[in-house]
Amino acid sequence: MGWLSRLFGKKEQSSQVAKTRLQMVLTHDRSDIPPGLIEQIKDDIISVIVEHLAIDPDEVVVELTKTSNESRLVAEIPIQGGARRKAPVVSD
Amino acid sequence: MNAKVITVTSGKGGVGKTTVTANLTAALAMLGRRVVAIDSDIGLRNLDVVMGLENRIVYDLVDVVEGRCRLNQAMIRDKRFSDLHLIPAAQTRDKMAVSPSDMIVVCDELRQDMDYIVIDSPAGIERGFRNAIAPADRVLIVTNPEVSAVRDADRIIGLIEAENKGPGELIINRLKPQMVARGDMLSIADVLDILAIDLLGVVPEDEAILVSSNRGLPVAMSSANSTSASQAFRNIARRLEGEEIPIMDLSAPAGLFGRLRSWVGRMNGKEGV
Numbered sequence: 001m002g003w004l005s006r007l008f009g010k011k012e013q014s015s016q017v018a019k020t021r022l023q024m025v026l027t028h029d030r031s032d033i034p035p036g037l038i039e040q041i042k043d044d045i046i047s048v049i050v051e052h053l054a055i056d057p058d059e060v061v062v063e064l065t066k067t068s069n070e071s072r073l074v075a076e077i078p079i080q081g082g083a084r085r086k087a088p089v090v091s092d
Numbered sequence: 093m094n095a096k097v098i099t100v101t102s103g104k105g106g107v108g109k110t111t112v113t114a115n116l117t118a119a120l121a122m123l124g125r126r127v128v129a130i131d132s133d134i135g136l137r138n139l140d141v142v143m144g145l146e147n148r149i150v151y152d153l154v155d156v157v158e159g160r161c162r163l164n165q166a167m168i169r170d171k172r173f174s175d176l177h178l179i180p181a182a183q184t185r186d187k188m189a190v191s192p193s194d195m196i197v198v199c200d201e202l203r204q205d206m207d208y209i210v211i212d213s214p215a216g217i218e219r220g221f222r223n224a225i226a227p228a229d230r231v232l233i234v235t236n237p238e239v240s241a242v243r244d245a246d247r248i249i250g251l252i253e254a255e256n257k258g259p260g261e262l263i264i265n266r267l268k269p270q271m272v273a274r275g276d277m278l279s280i281a282d283v284l285d286i287l288a289i290d291l292l293g294v295v296p297e298d299e300a301i302l303v304s305s306n307r308g309l310p311v312a313m314s315s316a317n318s319t320s321a322s323q324a325f326r327n328i329a330r331r332l333e334g335e336e337i338p339i340m341d342l343s344a345p346a347g348l349f350g351r352l353r354s355w356v357g358r359m360n361g362k363e364g365v
Contacts, residue, residue: 013275
């Protein structure tokens with residue numbers, strides 16, 4: 001059925017999946033940071049931010065990226081409803 | 093004269109280190125070089141059977157290191173190429189019987205009389221691997237286009253750099269051009285993209301490899317240019333010599349028309365791929 005799904009462009013080629021997975025796993029291998037730690041950091045970041053801003057935890061992406069000579073922790077946290085605060089500021 | 097020490101390693105087992113070692117040493121000997129292959133996989137001796145020299149072993153690497161024989165007594169001369177030699181591994185000992193400094197001493201003694209010393213490393217990253225890379229001037233990393241082998245190759249590249257033996261050079265073994273064309277196997281470009289090291293050669297999957305190890309006759313020795321793998325090994329040997337040889341075109345004809353064309357080509361006696 002491989003040719004059918006390819007015909008309809010539904011399934012990513014397995015070589016592409018392999019490449020993406022390898023790049024991800026090697027970023028962790030090279031920096032000696034286990035993937036589970038990133039998940040914990042992500043949960044911690046979410047728990048701090050939801051105190052202050054309206055965010056959808058499912059939309060948050062925290063990942064390790066690797067360029068030729070540095071590793072970087074990148075967090076992408078879309079804020080719901082523009083940049084409005086979750087709770088109105090108390091006016092005096 | 094001072095030999096170059098080349099270590100063939102991979103991290104993962106079963107990717108073809110021994111096949112690469114046997115064929116590169118044979119191809120270098122065919123170019124008229126004086127070559128010795130050293131099997132450093134102590135306890136799991138294999139290079140002897142792949143090279144077809146298993147019946148001629150009297151002494152081994154551990155005998156040399158422990159002083160039971162002289163170095164040239166452990167060196168088996170290949171009768172097919174008088175300048176091709178093998179120092180076999182011990183079969184009944186373990187990796188701890190040899191140390192990295194033993195390997196340096198052995199190679200230094202061989203350097204004057206040889207052009208190439210090619211060391212077949214065991215799988216893994218422990219003592220056997222350290223022994224194999226200790227005397228290396230160049231390190232060749234063998235990988236297959238699959239996730240486990242590429243991941244281990246990346247780890248090995250890091251370890252080689254940490255030991256100041258880098259940068260290693262990559263050999264991609266067992267590439268299947270048809271699978272790459274279908275998008276079901278990592279391509280040469282994908283692997284290089286991920287590992288970011290220099291490519292020394294690509295060896296296509298070839299049934300002739302198994303046939304040749306059945307017979308104990310490395311494919312690189314077959315006089316005809318018949319198989320793509322034997323050509324690939326001879327090309328790698330010439331690149332080691334410093335020649336500029338382009339990576340052979342392994343692109344498979346894709347699609348119905350391409351397959352038809354390759355089928356017609358085969359009918360005319362020309363091999364596809």
